[in-house]
Amino acid sequence: MLSHSLQYVVFVIAVFALYWAVHRHFWPRMLVLLVASVYFYAAFTPFPLLIFLVGVTVDHLLVKGMGRSQSQGVRKLLVTLSIVSNLGLLAGFKYLELLRKTALELVPASWGLHIREAPFDLILPVGLSFYVFQAISYTVDVYRGKASAGHSFIEHLLYMLFFPRVVSGPIIRASELMERFRDVPTLTPEDGGRAMFRIAVGLVKKLVIADVLGSGIVDPVFAAPEKYASAECVVAAIAYTFELYYDFSGYSDIALGVAALFGFKFPENFNRPYLAKNLGEFWNRWHMSLSTWLRDYLYRPLGGNRVSKPRVLFNLMTVMVLGGLWHGADWRFAVWGGVHGLALGLTRCWEWTVGKPEKPGVPRLAVGMLVTFTIVVLTRVVFRAKNMTDAGEFYVRMMEGVPGIANVSPLVWGMLAAAVFFHAVPLKLYTVTSELFVRMPVPVRAVALILLGLGIRHLSAVETRPYVYLQF
Incomplete structure (x- = not known):
């Protein structure tokens, strides 16, 4: 269920x-x-x-x-x-x-x-x-x-x-x-309305954006990358990056919304991670309940930042490799975590050498976001592929320069655009929209939810897809 x-x-x-x-x-x-x-x-x-x-x-x-x-x-x-x-x-x-x-x-x-x-x-x-x-x-x-x-x-x-x-x-x-x-x-009508809105947002994330990207481009390209052009493989890697986010954050939204209906307030699990300016910030924004768990029950008991610099780097690598293996019983997850651990270590070395700028300028922020997102996308290939051999073949296909992008449908382009837009808009927009929903009369809210359900049924994949993180 x-x-x-x-x-x-x-x-x-x-x-x-x-x-x-x-x-x-x-x-x-x-x-x-x-x-x-x-x-x-x-x-x-x-x-x-x-x-x-x-x-x-x-x-x-x-x-x-x-x-x-x-x-x-x-x-x-x-x-x-x-x-x-x-x-x-x-x-x-x-x-x-x-x-x-x-x-x-x-x-x-x-x-x-x-x-x-x-x-x-x-x-x-x-x-x-x-x-x-x-x-x-x-x-x-x-x-x-x-x-x-x-x-x-x-x-x-x-x-x-x-x-x-x-x-x-x-x-x-x-x-x-x-x-x-x-x-x-206790549950006020306002809190109940906010919970329903949160659940609706989670359903849209999962059934509309994540599932359309998964069935429309990610699954077919990762199944047989040799049949697709290099640019299409790049689009599939980016699409999977957004599919994973909208799939898991959609699940989290539903979980938080349902818990709120029973009077429990859970902490947020995501905070627009693809806007992070470096990998350290990315992990503070992505799957935050796991990141804080690894920090509080593994990284800090190992010594955290209170030990020598070589030991700090060792702690970072240990946490990321074990955190990677937590995701699945396959050494490719350890590789995925190890690459993130190496990148985090290099980031830490850079900060030790040149320091952190108090107020980085817009160009530096943009470069940081682009580099971070690129690392995340490239490592997601290892995360998604069936094994390291398939991941290697996918990387090779991406770099071969085979032209063409005809297999990316307009629906996929539209969902990618929606994924980027809704990820980048200020959080205040969600808050304002939620409050507008709460202030609607109950019959209007019911009609809005029914229309939303019909729209999801029309746009989402016919086949119900399980959550990605069910395998973990």
């Missing part, structure tokens, strides 16, 4: 009605959300729920232990066990097959080591990467004293399975969700 499907709309309406009918009573509203979340996840595949249930049970016992213990050594042991168990869960289901394949390729037969030749064929639970990072954030925050260990098992389980974000994030901290479970929720 994808969050841009009609089934999801009906599901949210039903849960919304039940939730607000009992919202003044803690346990009834918690059970409504928990049952809805379990049902929602089971609609994808029910078996991983058992895995998550075991994982939450282990973490909950460890958290309770940290809450009761006064010994720093014991608390450190318990949080370490939580981190190891969660990373072990991720490694076992997501990376074991990658390690098996890598060992088969790299370990010589003369060593006499027996390596399994048959695939493990393990089912990768949907949203496992998001689950593990969110689980670690809670136990570490309890250890650091930033989150309470006094929550019930039901609260802990709902925190991990809350249906608006369980599949593809955002990665939510305990202070942003679990710490608010006991507050009696």
Whole structure:
């Protein structure tokens, strides 16, 4: 049940009605959300729920232990066990097959080591990467004293399975969700209108812009780049860069909007990342819940900026390579992250050498944005290709200079123009439009949403496409 499907709309309406009918009573509203979340996840595949249930049970016992213990050594042991168990869960289901394949390729037969030749064929639970990072954030925050260990098992389980974000994030901290479970929720008509507007924006991003770019140019060109001209490959790489943004930010908009309908305010996950002037700023704007997680739970524990300059560069590279691998069990993701780590390191070296200009001029800002966007587009080829061989072939085709651009349809050009325009316009435009929507009479709002749905149906791909980040 994808969050841009009609089934999801009906599901949210039903849960919304039940939730607000009992919202003044803690346990009834918690059970409504928990049952809805379990049902929602089971609609994808029910078996991983058992895995998550075991994982939450282990973490909950460890958290309770940290809450009761006064010994720093014991608390450190318990949080370490939580981190190891969660990373072990991720490694076992997501990376074991990658390690098996890598060992088969790299370990010589003369060593006499027996390596399994048959695939493990393990089912990768949907949203496992998001689950593990969110689980670690809670136990570490309890250890650091930033989150309470006094929550019930039901609260802990709902925190991990809350249906608006369980599949593809955002990665939510305990202070942003679990710490608010006991507050009696409120929802004003204005807040409800803003939430509906946010959901509508997310649907347009996903079903109109992202899906049209994906089916219209990205999928066919990446499937067989040798059949397309060099310029068409360049357009496909740029289109994929925007498809990924509008697909994932559209999902985030829907998740934030649906959460708001139940009285929860989640932090923003994107902030117009392709307007960034350097890669450091790009990662502060792109998938911000992941970027801040990597900063708070990996980069800073490694020493962050408080260590020697060589160590800072090592920390940057480590974070980016591991962050790349988080996206998928394929070494090309490590390569993608490594290239970003190298570029971030070079950026940091440049700043150490010449310093940061206090107020860079317009030409320098424009050059910075162009260089940053170019790096992002070029590395997206590795991100999108099936393997490094296909990525290499795509790069070669881009640089061969084969003329022609006839396979880029007017609809694709129009969606690319729309993608650039809506990404570049000031955020105030969205705020003003949202407030105009809120001030409309309810019947007018209903008509506007119906017309929007009909327009989406007309413009979007006939086939419903899953979210890109479902694979992560």
